[in-house]
């Protein structure tokens with residue numbers, strides 16, 4: 001299996017090359033040239049396997065230049081009891097009849113990003129060896145909060161790599177900030193940017209494609225790669241858990257083999273839901289993909305009108321990891337829906353870059369409508385959902401998953417669709433304890449992060465993740481902050497001074 005760029009269909013590279021490079025030099029994203037298809041029996045057979053074994057099966061279809069042993073080494077090193085608080089790696093809770101919460105946050109940083117970022121360093125290190133690259137890999141990350149910490153945790157002290165993380169100064173939760181600024185490791189740098197996530201991401205994208213910087217790196221035997229979901233090595237691991245969850249639900253007689261399910265995903269950069277789309281195209285019996293947004297509802301509008309328009313105010317919400325107006329992975333979806341037409345993608349994304357807007361063709365609009373449902377909710381509805389679910393089902397949602405549950409409610413009400421449904425739960429409520437507490441108790445708390453965690457424990461009864469409680473006594477190591485146009489000089493300084 002080879003990979004193309006969404007902006008150059010004649011490109012032909014291996015999966016390891018795609019993973020090392022992260023993003024294509026033409027500004028496009030790497031995608032597999034075709035989508036492998038499973039038989040329903042292949043999926044069923046996964047039910048009795050361990051998570052790393054299920055992962056290895058899915059990877060074997062996409063990473064065809066890796067040996068079986070290499071894949072096995074990667075999946076076993078990433079998905080184990082030392083890194084995750086459950087041997088099953090993910091957990092499935094039943095919210096109510098036919099509605100399942102797929103908990104993707106039992107990894108070291110308590111958000112679903114661990115599902116991919118625990119394995120990416122292994123995939124990347126193997127890819128570097130395989131492609132005979134004798135360079136130090138510099139991982140550049142723009143984060144809306146969770147990717148940064150998950151990437152830092154994954155790459156900390158990984159030989160042959162350095163990692164630099166940029167986060168929006170006022171765009172992450174206090175816990176997320178503390179997680180990043182206390183990160184251990186000799187090869188890590190963390191820096192705040194005076195701007196929002198889109199500013200951070202644009203800065204990083206520009207640096208990636210700047211000839212001046214990439215040449216300078218080359219002279220010094222270094223190269224950039226990406227741990228953002230623009231990297232195929234981030235996306236492929238996310239396909240696995242949808243297939244794994246389905247196999248498990250069939251195994252446990254909660255759905256029947258071949259029965260269609262809806263999948264609801266709280267969405268920002270469109271990575272997680274794109275992975276669900278891939279799973280569907282691979283043969284997973286999926287009815288609707290429900291794309292849930294917060295008040296930054298650029299995707300809701302896009303799915304409903306076919307017009308992508310980022311010319312709107314960026315809103316800061318209580319689900320900060322979804323505060324995004326440029327959803328990078330949409331480029332992959334549109335490329336697939338357009339029959340791998342790179343010319344069309346260049347036109348639309350050129351227009352996005354110049355005017356912040358593009359409109360897709362009628363045939364793509366129709367496809368979007370048949371595959372997806374787009375909905376959104378504001379902070380008040382998010383809070384109400386947390387409260388309602390807590391009262392009715394004794395289940396404590398984080399703010400992001402609550403957006404998904406709220407939008408799913410709207411979907412069910414407007415369509416009457418009773419199809420069984422998997423809701424992707426993307427973070428532990430402890431990561432956003434201030435908002436979750438306020439939602440449940442009706443009072444805003446002014447106490448410190450750790451008192452709030454203790455209080456949330458009393459209310460939810462969920463075990464407090466060790467990785468969060470140990471931040472209590474951890475020293476802050478990183479204090480840097482830069483303005484938007486200083487990201488480049490900051491990186492050059494860090495890499496080449498001293």
Ligand SMILES: *Cc1c(COP(=O)(O)O)cnc(C)c1O
Pocket residue numbers: 111112113146147229266267268269270271272273321322400426427
């Ligand atoms: C990153 C993140 C999201 C959004 O995921 P995308 O892949 O960017 O769409 C949702 N919830 C949480 C908690 C996240 O960290």
